Amino acid sequence: MAEDNNELLKQIEQKYRDLGENPTTYLDGLLQSKPINYWDYIQPDALLSLQKTRTDYKDEKIFIMYHQVTELVTGMMIHELEQLVEENLPESQWIEKMTRLNRYTRMLIDSFDVMKYGMDYDDYNTFRKTLAPASGFQSVSYRYIEIYATRSQNLINAKGRERMKEIENPTVEDYYEHIYWKDVGYNRMAGKQSLTLRLFCEKYEKDLISMAKAVKGKTLEEQFNKMSNPSQELTDLMKEFDRLYNVDWPIVHLETAQHYLDMKGENKAATGGSEWKKYLHPKYQQRKFFPSLWDQSVLDDLEGL
Numbered sequence: 001m002a003e004d005n006n007e008l009l010k011q012i013e014q015k016y017r018d019l020g021e022n023p024t025t026y027l028d029g030l031l032q033s034k035p036i037n038y039w040d041y042i043q044p045d046a047l048l049s050l051q052k053t054r055t056d057y058k059d060e061k062i063f064i065m066y067h068q069v070t071e072l073v074t075g076m077m078i079h080e081l082e083q084l085v086e087e088n089l090p091e092s093q094w095i096e097k098m099t100r101l102n103r104y105t106r107m108l109i110d111s112f113d114v115m116k117y118g119m120d121y122d123d124y125n126t127f128r129k130t131l132a133p134a135s136g137f138q139s140v141s142y143r144y145i146e147i148y149a150t151r152s153q154n155l156i157n158a159k160g161r162e163r164m165k166e167i168e169n170p171t172v173e174d175y176y177e178h179i180y181w182k183d184v185g186y187n188r189m190a191g192k193q194s195l196t197l198r199l200f201c202e203k204y205e206k207d208l209i210s211m212a213k214a215v216k217g218k219t220l221e222e223q224f225n226k227m228s229n230p231s232q233e234l235t236d237l238m239k240e241f242d243r244l245y246n247v248d249w250p251i252v253h254l255e256t257a258q259h260y261l262d263m264k265g266e267n268k269a270a271t272g273g274s275e276w277k278k279y280l281h282p283k284y285q286q287r288k289f290f291p292s293l294w295d296q297s298v299l300d301d302l303e304g305l
C-alpha cells in the first residue's frame with residue numbers, strides 16, 4: 001500500500017511539473033482543503049431557489065419545477081447529442097448514446113402525467129394568464145435537439161415545402177424562414193409574427209441558424225446514412241428515438257393541452273396564442289428526424305386524437 005502511495009505521489013508531482021507548477025503548493029492545498037459534500041457538488045439549495053412564482057396558487061411552483069426538470073433532461077440529451085455530432089464515435093458508443101437518448105425521452109413522456117393530472121383546472125387557467133406571452137414553445141432546447149438530430153430540410157412541413165418549391169437551392173436561412181415551428185404564430189401573408197414567436201426569434205434565431213450551418217453534414221441523420229452497414233440494433237434505436245420524440249411526446253403534450261384548454265370543448269386560447277390543436281398535432285407537423293427509417297403506420301394509427 002505504502003509503495004502504491006509513493007508511486008501515486010510521484011505521478012502527482014510529475015503532473016504538476018509537466019504543467020510548469022510547483023507540486024508542493026498543490027499538495028499543501030490538498031492537505032488544507034475541506035472534504036466536499038453532496039450540497040457543495042449538486043447544489044440543491046441553488047436549484048431549489050429558482051422557482052419565482054407570479055401568484056400564490058400552490059400548483060404554480062410545481063408547474064415551474066416540472067418545466068425545470070424538463071430543461072435538465074433535455075440538457076442531458078443535448079450533452080449526448082453534442083458528442084454524437086462532434087466526435088467520431090464507434091458504433092458501440094452510438095448504441096449506448098441512442099439507448100440513453102431513448103431513456104431520457106421516455107422519462108419526459110412517462111413523467112408528463114405530473115402536468116396532465118393533479119393541477120386544479122381553474123387554478124391553472126388563472127395563474128397561466130400571468131404568464132402570457134411566455135410559452136413552453138420558447139424552450140430553445142427542443143430546437144437544439146432537432147438541429148443535432150436532422151437536416152434543416154426535414155423541419156419543413158407539407159405547407160412549407162409547397163411554399164419553398166420555387167426556391168432552387170435553398171439556404172439554411174430559407175429553411176428557417178419556412179421552418180415548421182414558425183407556424184406557431186406567423187402570418188406569412190401579412191408578414192406578422194405573434195409576440196411569443198417574435199421575442200423567441202429575436203433572442204435565438206441567429207444562433208439557431210449558425211448552429212444549423214455548423215452541424216451541416218454531421219447531424220445524426222447524415223452520419224447514420226453514411227454508415228456502411230449499421231447494425232439492426234442501432235437502426236431500431238434510431239427509429240425508436242424518432243417515434244418517441246416526434247410522436248409519443250407530442251401526443252402526451254397535446255393531450256395535456258386538451259385537458260386544460262379544451263375541457264368541455266372550451267378551446268381556450270394558449271398563452272403563446274397558437275392554433276394549438278393543429279400546431280401541436282404530430283400528424284399535422286409530420287416531423288421526422290430519420291425519414292429513410294420512418295414507419296408511417298405510427299402516424300396512421302393516430303386517428304381520432
Ligand code: HEM
Binds near residue numbers: 115273
Ligand atoms: C399544463 C401544461 C402545458 C400546457 C397546457 C401546454 C400547452 C402548450 C401549447 C398550447 C403550446 C402551443 C404554443 C402556444 O400557443 O403557447 C405549447 C407548445 C410547447 N410546449 Fe407546452 N404546455 C404545457 C406544458 C409544457 C411543458 C412541461 C413543456 C416542457 C418544457 C412544454 C414544452 C412545449 C414546447 C417545446 C412547445 C413547442 C412544441 C413544438 O414546437 O412542437 N409544454 N404548449
